[in-house]
Amino acid sequence: MKPGISIQMLLAVVAVLASSAALAQNDDFDSVEIIPHHVRGNVYYLEGRGGNIGVSLGENGVVLVDDQFAPLTDKIVAAVESISDADIRFVINTHVHGDHVGGNENLAARGVSVIAHDNVRLRLTQASSPIAARPVLTFPDSAMIQLDDEVIEIIKVPPAHTDGDSYVFFRNSDVLHLGDVFRTTGYGFIDTNNGGSAAGTIAALQLAIDLAGPDTIILPGHGMLSNADDVREFMDVIIEVEQRVSALIEQEMTLEQVLAAQPTADLDERWGDPERFLTGLYNSIAGM
Template sequence: MPLSALNQQTKRKPIANLLALTVLASMTLSGQSFADDKFKDVTITSKQLTDTTFMFTGSGGNIGVSAGTDGILIIDDQFAPLAEKITASLNNIQPGLPKYIVNTHYHGDHTGGNAHFGEKGTILAHHNVLKRLASDSNTPKSALPVITYTDNISIHFNQDTLDVIHLGPGHTDGDSVVHWQNANVIHMGDLYFKDRFPYIDLDGGGSVLGYRDNVAIILDRIDDKTQIIPGHGDLANKTELLKFKHMLDDSINWMKSEKTQGKTLAQIKKMGVPEEYKLWSWAFINGDKWIETLYKGL
């Protein structure tokens, strides 16, 4: 995430390690020694999905990995101080640094490692990711996407085709999902927070309705055997993503009804979210924050 937005939004979304939120506002993309200390106990965990695809978890957005005869490609790279740990985990799979880095959007818990990995690899992202990262003069050149696209781009790598797809404003205005055609794996970026209310960055070009509609498009694209890497949370399947979509639908319909009745934001917050969705609240996007997002975004 560009540092210019950090003062407004300490909205980096690590579910597994919320301690990172307390230091994010003062971090640079290259990291600082005190920030390194905050991440010293983070472990990068690897889960193998197919012969050549993996999911890494740590602190920040989940990482997708393609590793094989063509080399290594990663999708997102978490926080800057974790770059060496991510590199070590990649080397446990096979030696070498990533040839390609795909950013699903611009937020710092997904692009913090860009400066490190961009020294040797090529970063790809939607045009708006480049625009937002480049708007901060503190962003090093190596952290900027080199290849950008308007809608879609395909990467032919490790005997598979990875379709990188931009669906329009949702979580931000520069979201991409990445779908392995043969492996039948999809990385959703922050268009999916598993079993949690999502963060929709309205100030970063996000859209409540666009978010819901983009999830619907992905549901039509995948099947019951697709393995889904969420931006945050455990590996998921189509049934679990459909549950998330139903929550979005119900939340949108509920908020539209409350606003039609003329209720104020304060009145709706006092009511709280519908009972069936209270457990979707979490430390970063609690019920009040979700209500505020819906109210402002609809």
């Protein structure tokens, strides 16, 4: 083992590689359709396979937020071309997972600059991803792109879903992309192997609520367009389950015992299968 490389860091590398490989192997990308949806102003999003792709259109260029999987790049580019004559100039990664950064290398080969938080580049480097797939523009706290009529603010948030999470706020259009810190498709996921945390998730969701105005449209990492009230509901569920799981941990329950206790039984009809959520929550609270 090289000096400075911890067991947890190696686990994170394995998690990035394994999740990306599993998703890629289990998907029939030929059947995937990339569908553009107008959000507001210059902002669209692309629905496909993987995280929602934010799109900001301008006469002098297009900015993407995330890029799903590598086999979908040509379809993603074609979808952008169906709504704009401008070239894609930048892609912003909201975090490190393969269903959000899988197209980096392909887009870089087309001359697109990849932007992300420092930790996204660090995680991709640790995972031995191709150099071209790694962000070439990184930042520690925040960054801004001012292109045509849109001001695009990239905001680092506390370690939540991962330790490289960023929000992307299309200020003029009043659209806020939250990446996988927020989703409408079920419980959240706290990826402790990649630096995520329960406390950071709650803090990041509160930040999203504070950033959003009464008319702000929220674009989740997965799922439907939302608003600040939807984010608050999602956060309240996490706070409630965090309290329940903390109480069970205080009773010295193992993860297996917590899962068997079904602490989310009254919530699962609304939010779905809780196992992955509870596992991440337990590991974060227990410091594992």
